[in-house]
Amino acid sequence: MKLAGKVAIVTGATQGLGRDVALGLVAHGARVVIAGIDHEAGYAIAASLGDAALYVGTDIEDDAQIAQCIAATLAHFGQLDLLVNNACVYDDAGIASTRAQWLRTLNVNLVSAAIFAQQAAAVMPRGGVIVNLGSVGGKFGAAARATYPASKAGMLQLTRNLAVALAPQGIRCVSVSPAWTWSPALERMSGGSLERADAVGARVHPLGRVGRGEEVAAAVAFACSAEASWITGADLPVDGGFSCLGPDQGRSPREWFEAMGEPAPPAR
Numbered sequence: 061m062k063l064a065g066k067v068a069i070v071t072g073a074t075q076g077l078g079r080d081v082a083l084g085l086v087a088h089g090a091r092v093v094i095a096g097i098d099h100e101a102g103y104a105i106a107a108s109l110g111d112a113a114l115y116v117g118t119d120i121e122d123d124a125q126i127a128q129c130i131a132a133t134l135a136h137f138g139q140l141d142l143l144v145n146n147a148c149v150y151d152d153a154g155i156a157s158t159r160a161q162w163l164r165t166l167n168v169n170l171v172s173a174a175i176f177a178q179q180a181a182a183v184m185p186r187g188g189v190i191v192n193l194g195s196v197g198g199k200f201g202a203a204a205r206a207t208y209p210a211s212k213a214g215m216l217q218l219t220r221n222l223a224v225a226l227a228p229q230g231i232r233c234v235s236v237s238p239a240w241t242w243s244p245a246l247e248r249m250s251g252g253s254l255e256r257a258d259a260v261g262a263r264v265h266p267l268g269r270v271g272r273g274e275e276v277a278a279a280v281a282f283a284c285s286a287e288a289s290w291i292t293g294a295d296l297p298v299d300g301g302f303s304c305l306g307p308d309q310g311r312s313p314r315e316w317f318e319a320m321g322e323p324a325p326p327a328r
Contacts, residue, residue, distance in 0.1 A: 061089030072147025084277025186230030223293030
């Protein structure tokens with residue numbers, strides 16, 4: 061129970077990865093505030109976790125609601141030790157994205173995380189931890205995408221800045237960057253088939269499948285724990301090896317020439 065006695069807020073925790081992270085933190089002994097805008101799901105998740113959880117409806121685009129979420133956490137649990145900035149939107153038309161799409165995505169995915177961190181840090185004790193959910197999308201170029209990866213690249217930089225700014229207060233800040241992870245989005249794309257998602261994911265992940273929410277949650281729990289007490293300003297890539305591949309997908313030039321039906325290049 062590495063997080064026993066700790067209290068966390070997880071944003072966007074009413075579905076998908078946020079829910080998995082909240083469940084993982086509780087499994088490691090933390091008490092968790094589930095922050096989100098799906099009230100029905102939020103109350104149901106909190107009820108399933110009993111005294112270890114509290115749902116607080118929170119629109120993170122509203123600074124007053126962020127403050128209310130933190131106040132409710134302190135009133136109910138008496139402390140706030142951990143913040144997981146997970147909430148995000150995906151509204152991305154690539155370079156054709158409108159100004160409205162850019163502003164909404166950056167406001168939810170990046171600016172709101174920064175404001176939540178600002179307000180949470182003001183009440184956290186020494187030993188507090190902020191975990192920002194990044195993504196491999198924030199590290200590499202991709203066609204037909206712009207707003208989402210830009211926001212995640214910003215999250216990685218925000219993590220570094222927060223780590224330096226909050227170090228004198230004894231607060232650490234770490235990012236966790238998943239690759240393709242089983243989620244409502246992948247469920248839709250795969251027609252609900254985890255087996256199909258794994259088969260497609262095997263092409264770009266050396267470990268041969270897509271990630272699971274509980275694997276990302278385990279990394280978040282580690283980042284929040286005393287076991288990671290000497291880690292700050294860093295990114296934990298929970299990506300099945302995705303980020304160690306280049307555009308050659310880990311295959312040699314010889315393999316690519318052979319796949320194209322071209323003669324292999326001479327040995328060097």
